[in-house]
Amino acid sequence: MTDICYYCKKKSKATGKLDQKELEILGHSCNQVIFQKGDTIMIQDAMSSNIVFVMEGLVKVHAMGPEKEQILKIVKGPSYLGIPTTIGAKINEYSATAISKTSACFIGFNVFKDFIKQNGQFAFEIIVELCKSELHYYKKCINQVQKQGPGKIAEALLYFSEKIFDKQNFKLPLTRNELGDLTCTSRETVSRILSDFSNSNIIKVNKRNISILNKKQLELISKMG
C-alpha cells in the first residue's frame, strides 16, 4: 500500500505540501499504530529513529526528573511528537503515553529528513509547528515559576477547556496526581484548589467531570497568578 498517505484524511499541514511522489515514499516508510489508553508510544532513554505523527487522540508527554515525574504537556492529534528529540538527541529525552485511544504514524527519520532538505514548503510548516511549541514552553515556564497554585490550576483548566476539548464541560483525562505533575504542585494542593474553586462557584466538580461556571473569574485567577 503505497498510496495510504495520499488518501489519508489526517495529513499534517506539512504533509499537505508533499507531492504525490513524496507521499508514496512516505507511505513506504510510514507505519500506523493504534494505542489504547495507557499504552506507551515512546519512552525516555530509548533510541529514537522515528518521528511520530499523532493523527487522533490525546497523548501525555512526560519525563522523569531528579525528584519526580514531570508532565510537559498534553498533546491532541493531529500533531507531531518527538521531532525535537529525534532530531536533537540520540536517545529520547521524554516519554509519550496515550491517555485516550490514539492512532499514530511512525515515520522513518531518514525519509522525514529528506523531505525537510528537499521540500522547503514542508520544512517551513514543520518550523512553524516547532516555533509554536517553543513559545508554548516559554509561556509555561514563566507561568510555572511565577504563578501561585490557583493560577496554575486555573490555567490548566482553561487549557483543557479551550485547547483540548473546546467545551465548558469536560472530563479530565488525568488523575489529581497527574494534574499536579503537570502544574508543578502536589496532588493535595490540586484537590484543595479544585474544592475552593467549586465552593466559589467558579467550577463544578464531580470526580473527573469539570464544568466551568464562571470563565471570567477563572481567567482572572489564571492571569493574576
Add this chain to the structure above:
DNA sequence: GCATTAACCACAG
C-alpha cells in the same frame, strides 16, 4: 511576630 502559601505525612473513604 503574624499571615500566607504550599509541601509532606497520615489516615479515611
Add this chain to the structure above:
DNA sequence: CTGTGGTTAATGC
C-alpha cells in the same frame, strides 16, 4: 485514587 486535617518551612509584611 481522593479529600482533609495537622505540621512544618519559607517568605513577606
